[in-house]
Amino acid sequence: MNLHRYRFILARPLQLLPVLFGISIITFVLVRLIPGDPARVLLGAKSTPEAVARIRAQFGLDEPIWLQYVYFVKNLVLGDMGKSILYKMPVLQLIGERLAPTLLLILGSVILALALAIPLASIAATRRGRLADHTIRLISTAGLGFPPFWLAIMLIIVFSVKFDLFPVAGYGDTWGDRLHHLALPCFTVALALSAVITRNLRASMIAELASDHATAARARGLSERRVFWRHVLPNAVIPAINLLAVNIGWLIGGTVVIESVFSIPGMGQLLVRGIFTRDYMVVQSVAMVFACATVIVNFLADVLTVAIDPRVEL
Amino acid sequence: MTPLLAVKNLAVRAKMHGHEFDLVEDVAFSLQRGEILGLVGESGSGKSVTCRALLRLLPGANLSITSGEILFDGRDFAKMTETQIRNERGASVGMIFQNPASHLDPVMSIGDQVAESIVLHRGVSKAEAWSQTVDLLRQVGIPDPERRARNFAHEFSGGMKQRAMIAAALACDPQLLIADEPTTALDVTVQAQILRLLMDLRDKRGLSIILVTHDLGVVAQACDSIAVMYGGRIVERGPKRDVLKAPFHPYTSRLIACQPAHGLGAGLLPSIPGQPPSAGDMPSGCRFHPRCDLAQTSCRETVPGLKERVSGHLAACPITEAGITEARP
Ligand SMILES: Nc1ncnc2c1ncn2[C@@H]1O[C@H](COP(=O)(O)OP(=O)(O)O)[C@@H](O)[C@H]1O
Ligand SMILES: [Mg+2]
Numbered sequence: 180m181n182l183h184r185y186r187f188i189l190a191r192p193l194q195l196l197p198v199l200f201g202i203s204i205i206t207f208v209l210v211r212l213i214p215g216d217p218a219r220v221l222l223g224a225k226s227t228p229e230a231v232a233r234i235r236a237q238f239g240l241d242e243p244i245w246l247q248y249v250y251f252v253k254n255l256v257l258g259d260m261g262k263s264i265l266y267k268m269p270v271l272q273l274i275g276e277r278l279a280p281t282l283l284l285i286l287g288s289v290i291l292a293l294a295l296a297i298p299l300a301s302i303a304a305t306r307r308g309r310l311a312d313h314t315i316r317l318i319s320t321a322g323l324g325f326p327p328f329w330l331a332i333m334l335i336i337v338f339s340v341k342f343d344l345f346p347v348a349g350y351g352d353t354w355g356d357r358l359h360h361l362a363l364p365c366f367t368v369a370l371a372l373s374a375v376i377t378r379n380l381r382a383s384m385i386a387e388l389a390s391d392h393a394t395a396a397r398a399r400g401l402s403e404r405r406v407f408w409r410h411v412l413p414n415a416v417i418p419a420i421n422l423l424a425v426n427i428g429w430l431i432g433g434t435v436v437i438e439s440v441f442s443i444p445g446m447g448q449l450l451v452r453g454i455f456t457r458d459y460m461v462v463q464s465v466a467m468v469f470a471c472a473t474v475i476v477n478f479l480a481d482v483l484t485v486a487i488d489p490r491v492e493l
Numbered sequence: 494m495t496p497l498l499a500v501k502n503l504a505v506r507a508k509m510h511g512h513e514f515d516l517v518e519d520v521a522f523s524l525q526r527g528e529i530l531g532l533v534g535e536s537g538s539g540k541s542v543t544c545r546a547l548l549r550l551l552p553g554a555n556l557s558i559t560s561g562e563i564l565f566d567g568r569d570f571a572k573m574t575e576t577q578i579r580n581e582r583g584a585s586v587g588m589i590f591q592n593p594a595s596h597l598d599p600v601m602s603i604g605d606q607v608a609e610s611i612v613l614h615r616g617v618s619k620a621e622a623w624s625q626t627v628d629l630l631r632q633v634g635i636p637d638p639e640r641r642a643r644n645f646a647h648e649f650s651g652g653m654k655q656r657a658m659i660a661a662a663l664a665c666d667p668q669l670l671i672a673d674e675p676t677t678a679l680d681v682t683v684q685a686q687i688l689r690l691l692m693d694l695r696d697k698r699g700l701s702i703i704l705v706t707h708d709l710g711v712v713a714q715a716c717d718s719i720a721v722m723y724g725g726r727i728v729e730r731g732p733k734r735d736v737l738k739a740p741f742h743p744y745t746s747r748l749i750a751c752q753p754a755h756g757l758g759a760g761l762l763p764s765i766p767g768q769p770p771s772a773g774d775m776p777s778g779c780r781f782h783p784r785c786d787l788a789q790t791s792c793r794e795t796v797p798g799l800k801e802r803v804s805g806h807l808a809a810c811p812i813t814e815a816g817i818t819e820a821r822p
Contacts, residue, residue: 391595397550399610399661400583409609410598417600488600489645 184485187493188478195474199467203255206466207248210459216240217264217457238264240459251463261460265452270464273449278468280350280361281434281445284368287361289427291369292376299373300380300415305407307385315377322374327433331367331440338363348442364441368433372426379422383415390414417488424480428473495567496523497668497701498547503561503571505539505546507553507772514773516542516556517725521799526668529695529702531712531733533748534722535769540705543722544671547703548586549578565669584614587662591674593654597646604630604642607661614665626664633660634690652683659690666698673705688715709752713737721745724770724780727799731806739817741808744781746817779810787812787820 218234219226235241238261239250254261260270303315339347351357387393388411396406434447442448446465453461485491503520506513517539524530532540545551546558549570563570565585570578582588590596598606604626611622623642630638633656646654655675662670672691676684692715694700704716712719712733719737720730721744729742740746747765767784770776776783782792789812799807813820 391590391592392598394550394552395588395590395596395658395661396598396606396609398548398582398588399664400579400581400613401610402579405613410601413600414598489602490599490647 181489184489184492185482187485188482191478195471198474199470202470203252203463203467204248206463207251210454210457210462211244213454213457215457217459220457221264234264238262238460251460255464255467260464263453263458263461265456265458265461270460273461274446274464274468277444277446277449280357280443281438281447283357284361284364284434284437284443284445285427285430287358287365288368288372288430289423291365292372293423295369295373296376296380300377300384301407301412303377303381304384304388304411305403315381319374319377322370323378325371327367327371328436328440330370331364331437334363334367335441348440350443350445360441361443364437364443368430368437372430375426376419376423380415380419383418384411387411387414413487417484420480420484420487424477427476431469431472431476494525497526497528497566498524499562499564500547501562501564503543503546503563504559505542505551505556506559508555508557509773512773514775515559515725516772517546519798520561520722520727522720522727522730524669524701524703526701527695527699528718529692529704529716531716531719532703532705532722533707533709533712533719535707535765537769537771538722539725539772540722541673542725544588544673544703544705547671548582548588549573550582550588580614583610583662583667584665585667586669586671587665587667588671589655589658589662589673589675591677593651593658593675593678594646596658597654599646602643602645603649603657607642607657607664610661610664626660629660629664630657633657633663633694634686635660650683651679652686655679655683655687656690659687659694663694663698663700668699669701669703670694671703671705674707675704676711677706677708684711691715709737709749721748724775725772726780726796726809728781728810729808730799731803731808735803735806739803741802741806741813741817742781742810743785743787743813743817743820745808 216231216235217238217240218231221234222230232241239247242250251261258271260274262268263270263273266273299315299319303312306312335347338344345363346360349360351360388407393406393410396410397403401409434445435451436447437443438445438447439451446468449461450465452458453465481493485493500523501521503517504515505517507516520543522530532543534540541552542556547563547570549558551557558571561571565581568581570581573581597603604623607626607629608619608622611617611625612619615622617625627638627642630642635641635653635656641649646657649657659670670691675691676687679687688711691702691704695702704711706712716733718731719733720727721736721742722728723744729736729740729745736745737749740749744765751764765784770780770783776793778791778793778795779785779788779797782788785792792812797809797811799809801807
């Protein structure tokens with residue numbers, strides 16, 4: 180094992196800092212550009228100016244905006260994300276409660292998508308031009324075409340309402356219950372994701388099956404099966420890793436839609452509520468978590484690529 | 494002595510856009526144990542298709558062997574089932590290619606690629622296969638083989654990659670090695686080293702080799718016999734010395750005149766006027782007649798077959814029946 184090829188891991192946290200700095204400024208400014216005042220939203224239209232002023236002072240909203248930013252960053256560094264105006268509790272605790280459903284949703288979707296994409300792409304590539312290939316290509320093209328929220332509603336109507344197989348919405352109390360609740364949302368996301376991955380994998384598998392090194396392997400007496408598993412698949416997954424990482428990045432933002440449709444108490448839902456109630460600290464913090472998650476996913480993709488492809492130097 | 498390989502009447506047909514045409518026709522030759530046969534011809538003459546046909550690994554799903562026998566040690570590769578021919582690949586016949594860089598798996602270590610076929614054909618343990626692999630890499634002249642076995646293709650130079658390909662092809666001790674232009678992509682000095690390695694392997698292992706090249710210098714240096722291909726057919730074959738010294742086919746004679754050793758020096762080399770024919774658009778009669786200075790009307794009509802001129806030396810040209818110098822006006 181060539182450990183020096185993994186040197187880049189040490190440099191990544193440093194590269195992360197400017198990204199987080201940029202994201203923090205952008206969200207800090209954007210969230211304050213939304214018209215409306217958090218205190219007024221919280222207290223309602225009939226609130227007295229005194230009450231509004233008291234809330235504003237309590238949450239530091241009466242300070243100059245640059246000072247608010249300095250406090251935000253200072254507290255963030257110290258591990259304090261501030262307090263939610265709406266929930267009246269530390270944002271960190273709030274995020275702690277909301278993280279698991281979202282992580283589970285994303286992880287489940289990705290696993291399900293890969294469990295669909297790898298076999299489907301393999302079948303399509305090895306039976307190129309035959310019925311199985313045409314069917315799989317048709318399905319994956321269709322999978323790309325459906326808007327996810329429409330697909331979600333269709334799945335709810337069929338599997339939850341008509342056949343009563345899955346809960347319509349929500350999140351469970353026990354782990355089994357939670358998986359049961361997340362099955363349909365995961366499947367919704369996985370369908371679209373697996374369509375993208377299947378198409379990409381199929382194309383690279385076809386190229387690898389026709390590659391010179393596959394021919395050389397056949398000339399050494401390897402069966403088609405062995406050529407596929409040992410030489411075609413490892414080479415074909417390399418480009419798919421990055422594609423998957425980019426799509427998980429999209430997915431992290433996309434949980435906003437899915438969690439709303441299926442009423443999952445996750446980070447996406449927290450973000451949406453935060454925006455509607457002008458809950459500044461919540462919106463800023465969730466945005467930071469999403470940014471970190473995206474960076475981490477890309478980082479993991481890089482590590483995986485370096486592990487599989489000996490030619491890559493980062 | 495029965496030959497190790499006897500190819501008879503081999504034809505490979507291509508289907509394209511509803512048309513069907515032969516890429517390779519009526520190919521016949523034989524190879525003794527320990528013999529190196531040079532297969533020469535301009536690019537597009539069907540050398541690679543012929544080589545790939547021998548192992549039933551044609552370069553395209555639109556190609557098929559339509560006739561012929563490929564008798565290897567008495568077994569007909571052309572009649573075997575897919576599983577049977579697969580067991581012959583690597584075990585009886587090894588193959589190496591023009592571009593070693595693209596023919597090695599970039600993400601599997603060199604040693605693993607060699608060991609893979611040892612495990613497959615010999616059924617030995619992984620550890621045993623690995624030690625055989627290191628041994629083999631040493632035999633093909635890779636220095637520090639214990640360490641280099643763990644390297645990947647991109648960490649090898651061009652010559653070292655071709656040595657690794659040779660090791661992988663010879664992993665299960667095949668009796669025949671098909672080498673399709675193994676030195677064309679390499680530097681001149683490296684070419685000579687690889688050629689010497691192949692000759693060495695022949696001497697030490699009694700390996701038979703089909704050496705595809707378009708360099709007659711290579712043939713002169715390494716081969717025992719030669720087969721000249723033109724337009725998908727063998728137009729002349731025989732012992733190297735006879736064919737190079739006294740060719741009977743006008744194409745062979747032209748080819749020899751175009752080699753640096755015989756010509757006026759690099760840069761001033763005469764080349765054969767005209768273009769080689771393309772598969773699917775073959776001239777009638779003798780494939781070479783449009784470019785041949787000896788062509789007569791009869792050449793346009795019938796496809797000449799190979800005829801023995803001197804013992805073991807065959808040529809497909811009725812015009813030069815009495816010798817090529819006699820035929821020249
Ligand atoms: N899959 C294919 N379909 C149609 N024609 C092909 C195919 N593969 C090779 N050919 C043709 O077969 C002829 C012989 O090719 P090849 O054996 O590669 O020549 P060489 O190795 O002598 O340069 C060429 O004219 C080439 O265009
Ligand atoms: Mg060729």
